[in-house]
Amino acid sequence: MKAKTFPQMAVQLGKLSLKNPVMTASGTFGYGEEYADYVDLNRLGAIVVKGLSLQPRLGNPPPRIMETAGGMLNAIGLQNIGVDAFIEEKLPYLRQYDVAVIANIYGESYAEYQKVAKKLSAVKGVHALEVNVSCPNVKKGGLSFGTDPKVAAMVTRKVKEETDLPVIIKLTPNVTDIAAVAAAVEKAGADALSLINTLTGMSVDLKSRKPHLKNITGGLSGPAIKPVALRMVWQVVKRVAIPVIGIGGIVNAVDALEFLMVGAKAVQVGTANFINPYATTDILEGMQNYLQDNNIKDINKLIGTFNAGGSSCSG
Amino acid sequence: MAKNIFIGEILRNEEIRPNYFLMKVQLPDSFDEPRPGQFVMIRIAGLSEPFLGRPISIYSYSLRKSFVEIEFLYRIAGKGTQILAGLIKSSQVEVHGPLGGSYEVFPEKENIVFIAGGIGVAPLSLLAQYLCKNVCLVPSRMNFYLGAQTAKEIVGLDKLTRLCYNIQICTDDGSQGRKSLVTQAFAEDIKKYDPANTAVYACGPKGMMKALAGILGKGKFACQVSLEERMACGTGACMGCAVAVKDKQGDVAYKRVCSDGPVFNLADVIWE
Numbered sequence: 349m350k351a352k353t354f355p356q357m358a359v360q361l362g363k364l365s366l367k368n369p370v371m372t373a374s375g376t377f378g379y380g381e382e383y384a385d386y387v388d389l390n391r392l393g394a395i396v397v398k399g400l401s402l403q404p405r406l407g408n409p410p411p412r413i414m415e416t417a418g419g420m421l422n423a424i425g426l427q428n429i430g431v432d433a434f435i436e437e438k439l440p441y442l443r444q445y446d447v448a449v450i451a452n453i454y455g456e457s458y459a460e461y462q463k464v465a466k467k468l469s470a471v472k473g474v475h476a477l478e479v480n481v482s483c484p485n486v487k488k489g490g491l492s493f494g495t496d497p498k499v500a501a502m503v504t505r506k507v508k509e510e511t512d513l514p515v516i517i518k519l520t521p522n523v524t525d526i527a528a529v530a531a532a533v534e535k536a537g538a539d540a541l542s543l544i545n546t547l548t549g550m551s552v553d554l555k556s557r558k559p560h561l562k563n564i565t566g567g568l569s570g571p572a573i574k575p576v577a578l579r580m581v582w583q584v585v586k587r588v589a590i591p592v593i594g595i596g597g598i599v600n601a602v603d604a605l606e607f608l609m610v611g612a613k614a615v616q617v618g619t620a621n622f623i624n625p626y627a628t629t630d631i632l633e634g635m636q637n638y639l640q641d642n643n644i645k646d647i648n649k650l651i652g653t654f655n656a657g658g659s660s661c662s663g
Numbered sequence: 664m665a666k667n668i669f670i671g672e673i674l675r676n677e678e679i680r681p682n683y684f685l686m687k688v689q690l691p692d693s694f695d696e697p698r699p700g701q702f703v704m705i706r707i708a709g710l711s712e713p714f715l716g717r718p719i720s721i722y723s724y725s726l727r728k729s730f731v732e733i734e735f736l737y738r739i740a741g742k743g744t745q746i747l748a749g750l751i752k753s754s755q756v757e758v759h760g761p762l763g764g765s766y767e768v769f770p771e772k773e774n775i776v777f778i779a780g781g782i783g784v785a786p787l788s789l790l791a792q793y794l795c796k797n798v799c800l801v802p803s804r805m806n807f808y809l810g811a812q813t814a815k816e817i818v819g820l821d822k823l824t825r826l827c828y829n830i831q832i833c834t835d836d837g838s839q840g841r842k843s844l845v846t847q848a849f850a851e852d853i854k855k856y857d858p859a860n861t862a863v864y865a866c867g868p869k870g871m872m873k874a875l876a877g878i879l880g881k882g883k884f885a886c887q888v889s890l891e892e893r894m895a896c897g898t899g900a901c902m903g904c905a906v907a908v909k910d911k912q913g914d915v916a917y918k919r920v921c922s923d924g925p926v927f928n929l930a931d932v933i934w935e
Contacts, residue, residue, distance in 0.1 A: 378900040382922075398902075407917050413895050413903035415715050415743070420895060424902045427917060570714060622896040623706065623715060625668070625759075 355639035356646040357632075359393070359613050361591040362539045364476050364514045366393040366448055366614060369647060370604065370632045373595055373618030374399050374452035374478060374518070375424065379438040380445075386625035391632065393614060394448035397434070399480050400468075401453075402460045404430035414551045414560035419570025419597065420619060421549050423563035426454055431464045439473050448475040450516065458506045469511040477513050479503060482520030482545035494520040494545075497532035504536035516593065519543040519584075521573075526580050527587040534588045542593035542616060543584060544577045569619040571597040578606055585611030585652070599627065601634025611652040669694055670708055671758045674732065676750050683782070683818050684748050685722075686735045688756060694731045695761055697721045699768075699790035700889050700926045703760030704897040705735070705747065713743040716759060718894045718904075718921070720786040723822070733758075736785040736819055762897050763925050766790050766864055766887050770798045773860040777807045777827075778849055778875060780867025784809055784819040786889050786925075787866050791826040802828045806852075810845025810871070814838035846874040858883040865929065873934040886929040892920045899923075907933040 357368035371394040377383055380395045389395060407427025414421045429437070434451070442449050451468045455461035461479065468474045481494035481503050493499050500517065507515055517533045519526055521544035530541055546567025551560040559565075577596020585592050591614070594607030599620040607615050620627035635647070644650055671688040679685050704716030723734040739745050750756070768790075769775075775794065777787045791807070794800040805826065810833040811817045817839050823830055832840025833848045841848060845867070863886035865875055872888050879886050892904035899922030906924065908931045910916040915933060918924065 375902075376896075376900060382898055382900040406915065407902065407905060409907065410905045410917070411893055412905055413893050413901070415713060415893075418711065418714060420715060422895070422901070422903060424905075427902050427905070571711070619895075622901055625896075625898060 353640075353645060355636055355644060356648075357636065359647060359651075361593070361613050362514055364448065364540070368393040368632055369608065369614035370628050370635070371450070371593065371614055371616045372396055372621065372628060373616035374480070376618040376621045379434070380442050380449075381438070383621065383625055387629050389442075389445045389447050391629055392447050394450050394475070395442065396450040396452050396478055396616060397438070397442075398428055399426050399452045399454045400428055400431045400434050400464060401426060401455065402431060402464050404428065404433065409562045411560065411562055412566075414566070416549070416551055416568065416572065418572035419568055421551055421561060421566035421568055422546070423561045423566035425563065431467050435467065435471050439471065443473040449473055450476045450478050452478045452480055452518070453507075454480045458503065461503055462506050462510045465507045466510040469513050474513060476516055476539075477507065477511060478516040478518050478542060479507055480518050480545070482518055482522070494529065495523050497529045500529050501532040501536035504533045504538045508537045514539040516540040516542050518545055520545045521576060521580055522548050527583045530584040530588050534590050538590060540591040540593060540613075541584060541588065542595055544573070544580050544596045547573055547576065569597070571599055573597045574603060578610060581607055581612050582610040582654070598631070599623075601631050601638055604631050604635055605638060605650065608647070608651050609654040611654065613651060666693065667695070667761070668757060668759045671756050673750055673752055673754045673756060675752060676748070676754075678748070680815050680818055682739045683816070684737050684739070686737065686747070686750075688733055688735070688758060690731045690733060690758060692726065692729055692731050694733070694758070696726065697724050697733070697761035697789070698765030699793040700765040700786055701761035701763050702786075702897075702925060703733075703758050703762060704894070706757040706759070707746065707750070708755040708757045713746055715743070715895050716757070716897060717743040717747065718762075718891065718897055720889065720925075721761060721789055722785040722819070723789060723792060736782065736788075738782040759897060763921055764923075766889070766926050768794065768798060769862045770794075770800060772862045773804060774856050774862070775800065775805045776849070776856060776861060776863045777805065778845055778863065778865040778867070778871075779807070779809050780845055780871040781811045781816050782818065783866035783868070783871075784823070785866075787864055788819050788822055788826070790864060791823065795826050802826060805829065807831070808833070808845045808849050810834065810848070810867070812836070844871075844874070846871055846878055849875070850878045853878070856884075863887070863929075869934065872929065872932070876929050876932070876934065879929065887926050888929045888932065889925045890920050890927060890932070891925065894921050897921045909933060
């Protein structure tokens with residue numbers, strides 16, 4: 349039997365080198381430790397940790413989650429230990445691994461974003477920042493930063509002032525024209541984009557006539573949102589020159605490959621981790637198998653090879 | 664690397680009372696012996712709905728020659744458990760576990776008191792089984808208070824009668840046992856128990872446990888309760904199953920039922 353050659357999986361996102369395109373999505377993989385019993389963290393392209401704010405955040409009162417058709421709603425409310433505790437307690441653990449660590453950051457003001465960015469840029473072991481301008485659950489900030497192209501651009505500029513790390517802006521899908529926001533943050537200096545965050549939704553309990561979530565609304569994730577995410581990634585890729593990371597309902601290798609085909613340089617696996625703790629490495633293996641079976645020696649040869657058909661048809 | 668996700672085969676899945684089911688699942692013998700209070704996340708192998716696993720406490724565990732049998736006593740509470748209830752013998756389920764922490768046991772304490780409401784009997788029954796088998800506690804030291812709205816919701820009695828001598832049954836309508844709230848029955852007996860020499864364990868609806876907190880609040884009883892919440896991951900990552908508790912400073916903190924619990928000190932839990 350002829351031995352198959354191992355495909356080349358490394359991708360380059362601007363200054364950020366990843367050994368493969370499979371990353372974890374913020375808020376679905378804890379601080380890495382929670383999944384270390386299931387996944388060899390060294391095998392991941394990157395770990396994006398749970399969103400960090402300047403001060404610890406209590407989060408929203410329960411119930412916080414509800415299953416819906418093909419996915420789930422969540423309104424966690426960015427419960428986190430705060431940036432200082434992350435640096436003290438969680439980062440030393442992650443430094444033991446040979447994996448890119450991306451800190452997802454959140455602020456309620458430009459100054460807060462800047463302070464968190466500055467603290468994370470001053471320590472070893474953080475390879476990039478992912479800026480959450482899109483969390484829909486927190487009333488004061490979140491949504492407004494990411495839904496206005498001008499405000500999103502300003503957050504980008506403010507964070508860039510404080511850091512030399514690559515800055516990834518995570519976009520919200522809860523807008524009319526996501527490509528316009530993408531273009532604005534690219535112009536403001538973003539090094540990469542990740543999309544999509546969750547879609548705002550709600551669910552009602554018929555019996556009590558109350559919302560299933562205490563917060564009333566929550567963020568929809570899971571396979572239900574994949575077609576929306578894919579469409580948005582495609583639209584954004586056409587509009588910007590910086591690398592795009594695809595997120596939204598990826599549960600298997602086929603899902604991930606679709607995102608790469610439409611032009612994402614990497615993907616993030618989120619809700620799938622909840623139903624299958626091995627999801628990230630299962631997806632990675634599935635992608636490798638696909639490349640081998642199709643005799644593609646380098647993952648980069650697949651990225652952006654989507655054929656929209658239509659007018660370019662030569663037959 | 665932990666390998667704690669298994670494909671199990673359903674050996675039985677019967678409606679023992681309206682809406683109450685007993686499921687027995689055969690698993691490989693590499694499934695760890697659960698500590699009392701632990702739970703599993705159950706999914707239907709290969710099915711996309713329900714999407715998330717469902718957290719269900721372990722009701723019994725037996726190690727056979729080359730495999731393990733576990734039982735789940737569950738109530739239809741929503742779509743997920745409704746679908747589980749429809750599974751027939753020989754169906755496959757994905758079982759992730761055992762997960763979560765367990766009850767702390769105090770074999771030296773003279774009295775062990777269990778207070779269960781409805782389906783809350785399930786984890787406490789495993790605890791009683793554990794205390795009999797692993798700690799060799801004599802059944803006479805175990806006192807079980809089991810309550811439900813009506814006789815129809817009194818489940819798990821067959822197993823309990825083999826584990827405990829002192830079982831008090833209470834129903835709201837008096838259709839079985841005493842016509843009383845289970846917490847009330849315990850409150851009437853409370854003088855029989857020396858707080859320093861008694862361990863109290865409870866599981867049941869929120870109203871029951873809140874009432875129990877009021878009753879025990881006056882004494883110095885240590886009471887552990889196991890809580891439930893909707894869960895997504897079951898492993899501590901998603902922060903979905905939050906419950907409000909008092910932290911060391913007495914401030915409100917949200918703890919995860921899946922990984923900080925499911926067992927908590929009753930005195931720490933903040934009830935709405």
